[in-house]
Amino acid sequence: MDLHSIKVACSSCNLRELCIPVGLSTDEMAQLDDLISTRRRVRRGATLFAAGDAFTSLYAVRSGFFKTVINTADGRDQVTGFQMAGEILGLDGIVQDKHSCSAVALEDAEVCVLPFDKLEALSREFSTLQHHVHRIMSREIVRDQGVMLLLGSMRAEERLAAFLLNLVQRLHARGFSRSELVLRMTREEIGSYLGMKLETVSRTFSRFQDEGIIEVRQRYVRILEPQALQAIVNQGEPL
Amino acid sequence: MDLHSIKVACSSCNLRELCIPVGLSTDEMAQLDDLISTRRRVRRGATLFAAGDAFTSLYAVRSGFFKTVINTADGRDQVTGFQMAGEILGLDGIVQDKHSCSAVALEDAEVCVLPFDKLEALSREFSTLQHHVHRIMSREIVRDQGVMLLLGSMRAEERLAAFLLNLVQRLHARGFSRSELVLRMTREEIGSYLGMKLETVSRTFSRFQDEGIIEVRQRYVRILEPQALQAIVNQGEPL
DNA sequence: CGCCGGTTTGATGTTTGTCAACGCGAGTGG
DNA sequence: CCACTCGCGTTGACAAACATCAAACCGGCG
Numbered sequence: 001m002d003l004h005s006i007k008v009a010c011s012s013c014n015l016r017e018l019c020i021p022v023g024l025s026t027d028e029m030a031q032l033d034d035l036i037s038t039r040r041r042v043r044r045g046a047t048l049f050a051a052g053d054a055f056t057s058l059y060a061v062r063s064g065f066f067k068t069v070i071n072t073a074d075g076r077d078q079v080t081g082f083q084m085a086g087e088i089l090g091l092d093g094i095v096q097d098k099h100s101c102s103a104v105a106l107e108d109a110e111v112c113v114l115p116f117d118k119l120e121a122l123s124r125e126f127s128t129l130q131h132h133v134h135r136i137m138s139r140e141i142v143r144d145q146g147v148m149l150l151l152g153s154m155r156a157e158e159r160l161a162a163f164l165l166n167l168v169q170r171l172h173a174r175g176f177s178r179s180e181l182v183l184r185m186t187r188e189e190i191g192s193y194l195g196m197k198l199e200t201v202s203r204t205f206s207r208f209q210d211e212g213i214i215e216v217r218q219r220y221v222r223i224l225e226p227q228a229l230q231a232i233v234n235q236g237e238p239l
Numbered sequence: 240m241d242l243h244s245i246k247v248a249c250s251s252c253n254l255r256e257l258c259i260p261v262g263l264s265t266d267e268m269a270q271l272d273d274l275i276s277t278r279r280r281v282r283r284g285a286t287l288f289a290a291g292d293a294f295t296s297l298y299a300v301r302s303g304f305f306k307t308v309i310n311t312a313d314g315r316d317q318v319t320g321f322q323m324a325g326e327i328l329g330l331d332g333i334v335q336d337k338h339s340c341s342a343v344a345l346e347d348a349e350v351c352v353l354p355f356d357k358l359e360a361l362s363r364e365f366s367t368l369q370h371h372v373h374r375i376m377s378r379e380i381v382r383d384q385g386v387m388l389l390l391g392s393m394r395a396e397e398r399l400a401a402f403l404l405n406l407v408q409r410l411h412a413r414g415f416s417r418s419e420l421v422l423r424m425t426r427e428e429i430g431s432y433l434g435m436k437l438e439t440v441s442r443t444f445s446r447f448q449d450e451g452i453i454e455v456r457q458r459y460v461r462i463l464e465p466q467a468l469q470a471i472v473n474q475g476e477p478l
Numbered sequence: 479c480g481c482c483g484g485t486t487t488g489a490t491g492t493t494t495g496t497c498a499a500c501g502c503g504a505g506t507g508g
Numbered sequence: 509c510c511a512c513t514c515g516c517g518t519t520g521a522c523a524a525a526c527a528t529c530a531a532a533c534c535g536g537c538g
Contacts, residue, residue, distance in 0.1 A: 070384055074473040078388045092384065094377035101384060120370060124363045131359060137376040138333035144383035145309055145331065145340060149317045151390035152434035156494070187517065195391035197495055202518055218502090218517070234313040395526070425484065436527055441486055457485070457535085 009033045010112075018086030018173065019060050020114070020132065028126045035122055038113045042066075048089060048103040048111060055093030057113045061085050064109020065184040067193075068092075070101045079193040081143075082106075082167075082185065085174055090116075091140055106184040151195045154233075159194040160204045161232040164214070168223060179226070183219040248272045249351075257325030257412065258299050259353070259371065267365045274361055277352045281305075287328060287342040287350060294332030296352045300324050303348020304423040306432075307331075309340045318432040320382075321345075321406075321424065324413055327375055329355075345423040390434045393472075398433040399443045400471040403453070407462060418465070422458040 010021045011029045021029050039062065042048050048059060051071065061083050068089065071077035080101060083089055093099040094116065123130035150159055164181075172178040183190070187198040187205075194201070205221075208214045213229060215222040223229065249260045250268045260268050278301065281287050287298060290310065300322050307328065310316035319340060322328055332338040333355065362369035389398055403420075411417040422429070426437040433440070444460075447453045452468060454461040462468065 070388055072388065076388065076392050078391045080384045080387050091377055092381050095374045095381055100381050120366065120373070124366060124369060127359065127363060130363060133373075134359070134376070135334045137373070137380065138330055140380050141376065141383065142331050142334055142339050144380065144387065145319050147387055148319050148383065148390060149309055149311065149315065151387060152317045152431070153315050186515090192391070198517080199496085199519085200494060203494095206518075426486095427484085437485080438487085438528085439526060442526095445486070 010036060013062075015060075015062065015086040020088070020136075022132060024126075024128055024132070028129055031122055031126070032129070035118045036060075036112050036114055040111050040113055042105040042109045042111065044105055044107050044109075046105055048105065048109075049093070049099045050102040051099055053093075053099045055090065055097050055099055055116070057115045058088055058090040058119065059103070059111040059113060061087050061089065062110045062112055064111075065106045066103050066109060067106055067185060067189060068101045068103050069192075077192070078195075079185075079189050080147075082193065084170060088136055088140075091137055106189075156194075156196050156200050156204050157207070158233055158235065159196065160190075160201065160208070161229040163190065163194055164221065164223065165226070165229055165233065168226075179223045181221050181223075183221060249275060252301075254299075254301065254325040259327070259375075261371060263365075263367055263371070267368055270361055270365070271368070274357045275299075275351050275353055279350050279352055281344040281348045281350065283344055283346050283348075285344055287344065287348075288332070288338045289341040290338055292332075292338045294329065294336050294338055294355070296329060296354045297358065298328040298342070298350040298352060300326050300328065301349040301351055304345045305342050305348060306345055306424060306428060307340045307342050308431075316431070317434075318424075318428050319386075321432065323409060327379075330376055330379055345428075395433075395435050395439050395443050396446070397472050397474065398435065399429075399440065399447070400468040402429065402433055403460065403462065404465070404468055404472065407465075418462045420460050420462075422460060 010016055010019070010032050011026070013019065013021070016022070016029075021032060024032065040048070040059075042064065048066065049055075051069075063085055066083040066089060067079050068081045068083065069077055069079050083103075089103050089111070090099065092101050119133065123133050150162055154162065167183075168178055168181055171181055185193075187201045191198045191201045205214070205216045208229075209216050211228075213223075213225045213232075215224060249255055249258070249271050250265070252258065252260070255261070255268075260271060263271065279287070279298075281303065287305065288294075290308075302324055305322040305328060306318050307320045307322065308316055308318050322342075328342050328350070329338065331340050358372065362372050389401055393401065406422075407417055407420050410420055424432075426440045430437045430440045444453070444455045447468075448455050450467075452462075452464045452471075454463060
């Protein structure tokens with residue numbers, strides 16, 4: 001088999017329960033396979049798309065790990081999310097036909113390219129697919145609202161606890177451990193996402209470790225007391 | 240003409256340049272008129288939908304002013320946005336068939352009800368409408384990212400300056416003054432949205448007034464030096 | 479008139495940012 | 509192979525920003 005013609009088939013993808021194909025019929029999935037003609041490799045540190053780039057496609061993460069970043073004219077910049085296998089990148093580009101944030105691979109990654117005009121055409125044919133696209137966009141909106149809540153109403157400890165629980169939960173949904181993880185991002189990137197400085201991230205990790213809630217060594221984190229983390233998140237206003 | 244049969248027509252709506260109908264053909268707009276069968280009045284303080292309510296429709300604000308709020312189990316709550324005429328509410332409900340936030344009218348309001356299943360059906364027929372729906376959802380995602388940037392990387396002064404500029408710009412797009420506005424929300428609601436306490440909001444208003452940038456008297460605000468506000472927003476990291 | 483929600487302002491405390499030093503480990507070139 | 513650098517992480521001392529608590533005020537309304 002020619003290396004350049006590896007068939008990229010949603011129907012045989014091990015992410016199909018997490019990604020676009022959820023709930024599609026075999027017929028629909030076959031059509032989807034046609035749509036997704038290409039994959040793209042993205043090396044660690046490279047950008048999948050940058051703010052300002054023309055919008056043409058959505059991307060489904062097949063492997064690897066991404067961050068999305070917005071940067072403003074005045075040099076401010078902020079990580080707006082971390083994406084792992086099965087998650088969709090590029091939704092920000094639709095409204096203005098260009099991307100408003102950049103997506104950077106935090107480790108060598110591979111994405112499925114979903115040309116958006118074709119996706120729109122296909123979802124005019126299949127209402128299941130159409131609805132699923134709507135659900136994906138709505139999910140992103142709800143996720144963003146969760147981040148707003150985090151940024152607007154939580155203290156550093158609570159933010160980091162919520163972040164760790166969210167990460168490990170998503171990793172667990174992909175078959176990884178629910179207590180161990182290796183962070184793919186730096187303290188600075190975590191801080192940027194959580195609206196705090198890298199020193200505060202580091203100190204908070206250390207405090208959690210001192211309290212016996214987690215074990216940290218650089219990027220490696222082991223969650224010893226998940227319910228203690230959850231309690232920290234919930235300590236906002238005990239009724 | 241019977242009072243109960245006031246025709247709700249996008250085609251004759253003075254918001255059509257801001258709302259759903261942007262760029263639709265007359266045929267498409269006629270179909271859209273059929274879809275939007277009902278309007279709904281919402282009294283000041285009443286909820287259009289609450290978190291947990293079954294999702295059936297999107298809502299286009301015709302008049303009045305809303306806030307959207309999320310509240311968590313542990314008693315935390317946060318304003319995630321303020322919506323005015325021509326803006327769309329309810330996108331959060333699609334992903335789980337129930338709303339994840341509540342929409343509360345801050346003054347007597349009226350909305351057009353857009354049954355979502357019908358909107359999906361119609362957008363399978365008209366690709367213009369379909370794309371417009373996608374654009375509306377993408378716009379919301381981009382807006383949310385802007386709020387994340389604000390919450391994650393700005394100080395109180397910068398947040399409030401950005402908030403005022405954003406409000407007055409949206410009001411101006413609706414034909415209101417670009418220098419005067421009447422706030423429809425309390426200091427506490429502003430604070431909740433901006434991730435700060437009501438006292439800090441109040442103090443920051445006072446400071447802006449002392450500096451001659453704005454004039455404030457309770458809910459009334461007059462922007463005297465818009466470029467000074469803009470400079471405050473941009474003072475993040477002057478290159 | 480007196481109440482009440484919303485707002486302003488002051489005094490004080492806590493959290494987080496800032497600045498700076500140091501450690502650790504991976505890669506690189508002498 | 510070792511010394512060096514470089515990026516990343518940790519930790520400490522101090523400062524700034526913001527929250528908290530408390531009092532007073534203002535304007536509308538019964």
